[in-house]
Amino acid sequence: MVACSPMATPKIVTVGGGTGHYTLLTGLRDLSVRITAIVTMMDSGGSSGRLRDEYGLLPPGDFTRCLVALSEHPEALKELLGHRFRSGSLGGHTLRNLIFTAVQELTGSLPLTVERLHEIFSVKNRVLPVTMDHVDLVMHLENDRTIRGEASIDNLSDMLDAPVLSVYLDPEAQAYPAALDAIAEADLIILGPGDLYTSLVPNLLVKGVREAIAASRARAMFVCNLMTKPNETPGYTVEDFVGTIAMYLGEARLDAVLVNDVWPSEGLEEYASAGSEPVVTSPDKPLASDLLVPADLLFGGKLIRHDPRKLSAAIVSLARQRSWW
Template sequence: MSIGFLRLALKALQKQSRSRTSYRVNQWFKWLSPGLSVKRWLLISLGGMILASLGLAIWIRLTPIFWAIKFLRRILGVITDIVPYYISGPLVIVGGLLLLLWGQTRTVSSITQVLRSEGDEDLIDVLLAHRRLYRGPKIVVIGGGTGLSTLLRGLKVYSAKITAIVTVADDGGSSGRLRQEFGVLPPGDIRNCLAALADEEKLLTELFQYRFKAGDGLTGHSFGNLFLTAMSDITGDLERGVAASSKVLAIRGQVLPATLSDVRLWAELADGRHIEGESKITEAGGSIVKIGCIPANPPALPAAIKAIKEANYIIMGPGSLYTSVIPNLLVPEIADAIAASDAPRIYICNIMTQPGETQGYTVADHIRAIDAACGRPLFNAVLVHKKSPSELALTRYAQQNSHPVFLDREAIAQLGRRIVIANVMHEDETGCVRHNSQQLARVLWRWYSGGHLNNSKFRIQNSK
């Protein structure tokens, strides 16, 4: 009984040892991966050692080296007399390689323990991920609200060269109060994007979304809004405040306001009413026929225009059509830069209609609204969710006069847009419908990659 147990234990230890050794060998071979910029520096270091040794030999006229080599030759002669050279030579080589491997392993382990925060990922994997992310395409995402932060949360695993261009037309809630009391641009949407692009996203989101429940003047304010307001005041304006915050939070990519002008939205409704203020437009509950901003034609942030011109991929949405997506496009320079770009441009249509903004809208209606606001077509394709929500979700949203956005293929074809159909929805246990950040980013990445692989930037990639 005991002998059988020992045999099983030995087999288990051997299997564990082999798997550990295989893992270590695999990790070491990763250091030879192309594009890691490690091999060249190791070769340069080796060349430096050889050159330094040669210089030392020249400096001391080879005298100590000559006697050292002579002494070493005598020792090697004695060894080869005892153990044949064809045995002693390979043994010495193996011993040297083992010592080198052991020393380098311990060195890398020591460095890894310092650099990695959680201790659960090897340094080589961190370096490979870093190289992959910073060699990704330059992606510009335009929008606002929770839809934009949802997309960024999934997109940041594919590229670190992300620029989020965010509307600054919000005038409700904590952002609206800060806008009135301090004269700052609304930080709410920017706050959400910064949290979504941060590495420690979960903790940072909880911190930035924390709302004070007591305190004179603090009640209702979120910590993130106060943080950005303070940074803007310290640095001089919102652009520099966001840039400084990005460094503090170590985010992947950058977040830029569409304009630094104090913009207020206005809308004309089908019943003739003229509504001013982003929060009041949705509350009015009418059908929007025209939208604009005060002041008209606000100047764009130069960094935002530069990002659009250099972009390899431009994404609009998801988010509230009239109060999150279109406000960015009311900045003429931004619309002009998007129209002039040769990059693939795609619009992510909302899954459900929004009361007070898009009630009764089809996918084609969303496209027409954007075209009308900008005076021209800005994107080549539209991403539409495929599967219908559950009965629970349909009932819940029907009570709010909200329904799934209908896909009218023929109308979209007449508008000259291509359709990307994919399952990108997340539905929770209460029937609340949102875009799934991982699935959405995966579909967008496949569509972009598929277009480049087939030498066609606008190829449609369906996802089942």
């Protein structure tokens, strides 16, 4: 992997899904970089799941959320695009997902739909599905229990009754060629933040993705999650997250792991009561000092979440310090 020319506009590829991906893109949007967001397409719940089942579409939720994040539209229009209907036959659907459905019916072509939506949402950068194949995410636990569907995994109310052994796609999926091209041309690839097994790893399960990352000249960075999830990553440390990502990356290697190191003095009790705790490093299995990059990434307020501006600033600072661009 080599650094890009200091005279070139850096090309950043983000890989993920969910609100974490939205937060990352919101911060990167104002930088002088070229962004390609590669988005998981395995959502099976809520509005996305209903549209997938009723219309035979790929789930639009994560994809259209990223379009909104990178949109050049005024904030008022973004708010409208993100509006979720509360009742009636449209109850639960977002306007952005309904627009996706309408354009897909008009074009009859998913690649053309992707192109048209960039125009409608006024996106100068790119958002690409990781695959155009219809697949389900399957989780296999160490007690041989199998859970099918992203929504089933994500909506478990209690902790899993056994640790996660593996996740896989059924059937297998082929990567969208344009996504592989973007990875090949990237200077920096950012994975996360996002739900480990339902938003991040599914992208790496798509055939061709991890091979493209391994073959790319780009540097690879993982933005670690802030909090554990009781139904997915109970008790996970930074090292557990990194180890899981590294396992699914295969031959590809991470060059940096960005991790929050500033925590509020109060307000974590509510999270603890729900079985969620801060993701911190473990003294028993420390990461290499040149891999771990601690920074203040926390957004002010009651909710524990990444601050888009702090996150983008930390990424730029690291890239410049290490002469990645």
